[in-house]
Amino acid sequence: MVRSQPFDVAIIGGGIAGLSVALRLPEHMRVVVFTKGQFGESNTRYAQGGLAVALGADDSPALHFQDTIAAGAGLCDEAAVRILVEQAPEAVRWLIQLGVQFDRANPGSEGHATPDGLLLGREGAHSRWRVLHAGGDATGAEIERALMAALRARSSITLYEKTFVERLLLRDGRCIGVEALDCEGQRFTLQARATVLANGGAGGLWLHTSNPAGATADGTALAWQAGAAVTDLEFMQFHPTVLVAHNETHLISEAVRGEGAYLRNHAGERFMPRYSAQAELAPRDVVARAILSEMQAEQTDHQYLDLRHLPAEKMHARFPTISALCRQHGLDLAKDLLPIEPAAHYCMGGVLVDTAGRTTVPALYAVGEVACTGVHGANRLASNSLLEGLVYGVRIADELAAGWNGTARAALTHTATLITYDDALEADSIPFACVDEQTLRCTRQELRQLMWRSVSLSRDQEGLLTAQQQARALRAQLAHAHVEDEAQPRLVETLNMLLVAELVIAAALERRESRGSHWRQDYQGTNVDLAGHRFVFLSPHAARCAQKEVAVHA
Ligand SMILES: Cc1cc2nc3c(=O)[nH]c(=O)nc-3n(C[C@H](O)[C@H](O)[C@H](O)COP(=O)(O)OP(=O)(O)OC[C@H]3O[C@@H](n4cnc5c(N)ncnc54)[C@H](O)[C@@H]3O)c2cc1C
Incomplete structure (x- = not known):
């Protein structure tokens, strides 16, 4: 069923990236x-x-640029980073005008602040205090609150919540809208002159993750199925400090280490100075691997975060959300050693876009965690991802508002290797079957376990090949499955996870070196020839178009 007249812009996603685009459009x-x-x-x-x-x-911005490039381990796109850091101040002022209330210094109070009184935090691999926060450690909740309030006040924006976009519509290779399932399981289509993917990340593919349940890589799967190029998927950031308690995982922000917290092993040693001169404030990939190495040496499944030497009252006030979370698990943030482990956190790769947010499919844009602008390289600098969603969201909206050329698309550059990945399943391996929610849950759990086992902080060819076979076999089991109407979004979500897992594994196999968050046990060195070099994946059909494109741009 086609619903309503065509829209100008369809945006999939209501996080900072999607909402920035929506609110910035006229x-x-x-x-x-x-x-x-x-x-x-x-x-x-x-x-x-x-x-x-x-x-x-x-x-x-020049110092912010330097820190971002240094954390990115030789893979950042410098032009994209320059745009990020230089356009950040203006974009943040716009965010504040929309109603976001960042924490401010009280007159005469201690702490680092901007000349106009905004408090600044410090995080790993930042050479300056430069992180705006809200509600202490509830920055995202405040941003989401303010943007949603601004959105609801706009009558020109139609909102479809609990509506699952399952497919992009194409005509003559160009994106013309979406097919979606509403909360009653009714399928409908909407046409739009431009479609923006702002679907967020992929943490849900791993057993241990800081991400909420919805981070299932839908945007990457939608783009891939529409023939868009994807890149850098081998780079998944594992956050060093996720609280492990009662089989639950909860992030403990890097800002806690920014305020001076230490990491300790079971012998009580503060071990980070052995691994890096930046100690606890080294880039995330360095800290996460150091924790893994201590866990392996001690044969334990966690290490500890220690705030006991810091002023208790100040810590509870600065981190109210984390403090409450610890309390729920019987821990006092300031008095107890907090058990932590690294967990899947942020996907640096995604749908390949240029600095205007265009994908390789005309009229299809991508922004935020689902997109790969190249700003994060092989390892994202802390607190740069909310910023990326904001700055690049604003850029996409400004381009669309300026009366865009709907045929423009991202050009592939000659610094990339193009790889055609054939995701077709052998027809006779696909059973027709009715499956229920329980089967889908089991499949997802199996996938998350195998990704954790073989595609996390330490990888090698043998493990990756096994994981690839297993992920493919799981996808074959569901490719022709039937479910009740209300379970349809869960089925598509699960298939999306399986497809993107395969692409992540293919990318991890291709990069035969260790760089940033991608650590190959069988290729432990960094290959200087691969600095700045991307592996770009295309489906067989899209590859044929890309060859022509490369001939033009190389
Ligand atoms: C616990 C935690 C702490 C973090 N802390 C920080 C931090 O301090 N600073 C920082 O910079 N970054 C931080 N990050 C990362 C950052 O929050 C995310 O990268 C960023 O918010 C992503 O924004 P987004 O708009 O791209 O996607 P999201 O905010 O994830 O939004 C995705 C949206 O897409 C929608 N969607 C997805 N698939 C579909 C579909 N098929 N159909 C319809 N809708 C769909 C979802 O419903 C959702 O609305 C943190 C992440 C986590 C998990």
């Missing part, structure tokens, strides 16, 4: 926003530490 444009869960439920909502921007008196 009011005369007809805009629709989809979220698969309730509005406000997104990775954005759970962001703790904050949003990086060079606003301090001793800071500059």
